[in-house]
Amino acid sequence: MNLIPRARRARTSIAAALALGALLLSGCSAAEDSAQATEPQEGGELVIGLQGFNHLDPQQGGNNDDVAIQRQLVASLTVSDPENPGTVLPWVAESWEISEDSSEFTFTLREDAEFHDGTPIDAQAVKANFDALLELGAQAAAASQLLEGATTTVDSEHVVTVAFPGPNLQFLEATSTTTLGLISEESTKLPIEDRRNGEYVGSGPFELESYTPEQEAVLVKVPEYNLNTEVDSNQGPAYLDRITFTQIEEISVRSGSLTSGEVQAATFLTTPELDSFEQTPGFHVIERTNPGTVFSLTPKLDKDTPLQELAVREAFQKAIDREEVSKITYGDEAIPATSLLAETTPLYTDLSGALEHDPEGAKEILEEAGWEVGADGIRERDGERLSFEVIFWQASDPLIAVQEQLAEVGIELQVVQVSVSEATAREDQSDLQYGNVSRNEPDRLRQDLAAFLPVWAEAGLDPEQNPDLPEIAEALDAQVGQQDPEERQQTLADVQTTIIEDGYRFPLYTLISRIAVSDEVHDLQLDGTSRLTFLNTWVES
Template identity: 40%
Template sequence: MTSRSRFLATLATASVAALALAGCAGGGGSPTGTSGEPVHGGSLAFGIPDDNGCVDPQQVSNNDNINIAKQTVASLTAQNPETGEIEPWLASDWTVSDDATEFTFTLRDDATFSDGSPIDAEAVKANFEKIVELGTVAPLGSSYLLGLDSITVVDPSTVTIKFAQPSAQFLQATSTHALGLISVDSVELSQEERCAGDYIGSGPFILESYTPNTGAELSSREDYAWAPAFSENQGAPYLDTLSFTVIPESSTLTGALQSNQIQSSANIAPLDQTVLSDAGYSLDNRANPGMVYTWQPNIEHPVSGDEAVRQAMLRAIDRQAIADLLTEFDRPATSLLSDSTPNYSDQSDLLAYNPEEAKQILDDAGWVEGSDGIRERDGEKLSFTIRYWQPTTDQLQLMQQQLREVGIDMQIEQTTVADMFATMNDEGNTGQWSNLTRADADVLTSTFGPNALFNAHRNNPATDEHLAAQATLLDPEERQVEVDATVRSILESADVIPVFQLSTTIVSAPNTHGVAFDGSTRIDFQNAWTE
C-alpha cells in the first residue's frame, strides 16, 4: 500500500509546474482584498450571470451553479490552491494501493451533516453509489467513479473504495464538489428535489432558499469546525449570510457592484475590471485548470461535422487575437488543456494560424466560394449556428469574422444555460461551445468519455484507447505520454477546436475581503468577511 505522503509526492510532481503558471496570472489562491482583522457577522452578495436551475452539488456542472452548491458540502479531501497537494478534509488519512485500484479513507470523528447526523463510512458509500446510479445526470462525479468495483464499510470511520482497474485520477477527484457529501436521507431524494436545494449538506454554509434564475440565500453553519488545514479560518465562516444574485446583463452586473447591491463577482467584463480597479476595487485572477474554451462539433452534422470544415476551422482561427479581447492574464489555447493543468504540454504546432491552408482544405473538399463569399457544396451553404450561454459574445464574434474570411458562415445565438443543457443532444444540434474546469488531466474523460454530458458522436478508437490508458497510470512520465497522445489524436482529427484559455477574476468592493479561489479555481467563502 502507498501512504498518503508518498502518494502526494507523486501527485505534486505533475502539479507544481502547472500551479506556477497559474500563479503567474496574478493572484494564485490568495483571497481578495485581505487587510486588517476579519470581522465576524455581516452579509455578502455575490453576482452571477447565469443559472441552470439546479444547486445539487452532485448534479451541477456549470461554474455559476457550482459556486453556489460547493459552499454547502465538504469532500473527503481538499486540494491546496497554493501547492496543488491533496490534503485532509473529511478524511484525516488514507492509503492507496500500489496499483491505484484501492483507496482506503479514515474519516475524522467530529464532522456532521447540518442536521446533526454523522458523516461516517456508510454516508460515503451511499453518496458514491448514488452518483454512479445517477450516471450522466451527475456528469462530473460519475466520470470520476468510472470503473467502480465495490465500496466496503470497514468500520464506521473507515471506508475502502475499489476500482476494477487503476484510477490515477481518483484521489484528486475526492477533493471536488462533485464528490461532496450530502446526508444519507438526502441521497434518496428525487433528482428534482435535490436540484431545488432540498438536501442536507456537510459544508460551512446551509442553503436556506433557492429561486431559479433569481438567486440563492445561504447561512453560516455555526458548528462548522473541519476546514482544511490550509484555510486561515478553522471555525465557522465569518459571514452570517451569503447570497447569490443572478444578473445576466454585463453592464447591469457592473452597476450592481458599483452601487453595493452586490459586493463581489467573478464575471465582470475586462474593460469594467480596469475601471473598478482604478476606483479601489480589488482584483484577484487565477488561470482555470482543465479544458480550454472549445468548439466540439457534432460529427454527425452534415456541415459542422464535416471533416474538411473541422480541419479548416482549426487553422482559420487567430487565437492570439481572440485572447487579446480578454484580460491581460488570458492566453490563447495551445492544447485542449490549459497550461495550468497537471500533465499539460504545448501542442501549438497543431494550432497554427494558417487561413490559406484552411482555404485549400475547403477547396479540395469541394466547398466552392459563392458570390457572397460563403462557400457551398452540392447546393448546401457552408453555414451553421453555434448556440452559447457563456459571457463570450465578443470572442465568438471575432471568431465569426475570422471564419468568414475563409468562406465559413458561423452564426451565433445566445441562449440560457438551462436551455443549453436541455437541448445539447437534440437531433440536428451542431455542436457544443464549452470549457470545463478541473485540476487534473482526466478532465479529458469528463469531456470525451462514455459519461460525457454532450455526445459528439466521435468514432476514434485510437483516441479512446489513449484516453482510457492515461486514467490508469500513476507514473507521471508514463501518464504524460498517454495524455499527450490523447490530445494529439483529437487535434489531428479536428474532433475539437480549442480557442482560448479561461481565467477567473474575482472583483470585490473595497469593504469586502477574503473571497478566494480553491484548488480548482472555484470560489470559496470560508475566509470571506465584510466591513
C-alpha cells in the same frame, strides 16, 4: 500562495511605503496599526451577482455559477492544494492509503465530522453517497465518470474503501471535487428535483436558507462547522452570517449593480469592465487561471452537417487565431490555448505547433474539397452552405472573434447567445458545444469526451472522414491507469495531438476566473480549482 488580488497588491505596496515613512517620523507601532486594519470581523452579509445558475445539487454537476453556490454547501473527502496543483490535503478524510496499483483507496474519516443536522459523516454515509451517485447514472454524468466501476466498502465506522477494477490515478483528486461533495444518507434518497432545489442536508460551512430558481439563493453560516483544513486561514465557522447569490443575466446590469452597491461582488464581467474596476478606488479584482480543459468548441458529429467531413474540420482548426481570440477575451493577460488542457493542469504539454493560425492553408483545403466561395463570401458545395450554429450563454466576445476569423476563409458561424436556462433547453439544436471544465487532473479530458465518443461511435460515421476514433477512446482509457508520469504525459500528448489534427475539438483560450469585488469585502478567494470559497471571507461593518 499569495491570495492578495493583483490590483490590491499594487495599492498595498504604495500604502506600505507611505506608512513606513510615517512610522519613522512618529514612532508608532506598525504591528498594532496593521492588526487593527486587517482583523477579520464577524457577521454581515455578502451579496454577489452571478450570470446564471440552474440548480443546487453538487452531485449533478453544473456550470461555474452553479458550483459557486454548491461548493459552500458541501464538504468533500479531500481539498485541493492551491499551491500544488494536483495535490490534495485532508478534509473530511484525515488520512488515506492507496494500493500499489492505485486501484484501491482506503480513507480514514474524522470522528468529529457531522452533517448540518448533526448526523455523523461516517463510512456508511460515504458509501451511501457513492452508491447513489452510480445509481443516478446519466443524471449525474460527471460523478458517475469519477466513480465508474467503483465498489465502496465499509471497513469500520470511520474507515471506508473505494475499489476499482484496475488502476485509477484520477480518483484521489476526484475526492476533492464539488461533484463528490457529501450529503446526508437520507438526502441521497430524495427525488432528483428536490435535490436540485437544495432540499438536502449538506456538510459545508454554509446551509441553504431560501432558493428561488434562476433568481436567488440565500445561504447562512453553520455555527457548528468545524471541518477546517490547512488551506483555511479561518479555523472556525464562517465569518459571514449570510451570502446572497443573485442572478443578473445582463453583464452591464451586473457591473452597474456592483458600482451602485447593490451587490458587493460580480462574476463574468468583460475585460474592459474588470480593468475599469481595478483602476477605480473602492474596488479590486481577484483572479486565478483555471486548470482542466480550455474553452473549446466541440463539433457534434452525430448531427448531419459538413462538420462530419475531415477537410472542413481541418480548415476550421487552421482558421482560428487563438492569440487574437484570447486577447479579445482577457486583454494583455490572455492565455491562448496551446493544447486541450490548460497550462496549470498537471501533465500539460505545449502543443501549440499543431494549433498555428493558417487562414491560407484553410482556404486551400476547402478549395480542394470542392467548397467554392458564394456571392456572400460563404462557401457552398452542391447547394449546401458551409454554415453552422452555436448556442451558448457565456460572454459573446470570444465567439464573435471566431465568427469573423471563420468568415475570412468562407465558413459561416452563427453565434446565438441566450440565457443559461435556454441554452440548456436548446442544447440539441447547437452544431457545436462551447465550454470548459475546471479540474486539477488531466483525466478531465476523458470525462469531457465521454459525452461525445460513444455517441459518435453509434452514429455510423464514415471512418475515412472520421479516423482514429477507436484509438482515441482507447488511449484516453489507458492513460488513467498509467502509473509512470512520463508515460502518462506522453499518452496524453499523443492523443491530444490526434484530436487536434482530426478536428474533434477546437481549443480557443484558457479560462481565467476574474471577479470584481468591493474593497469592503476581504479574503474572497478562489480555491485550487478556481472555485469561489467564502469560509475566510469577511466584510467591514
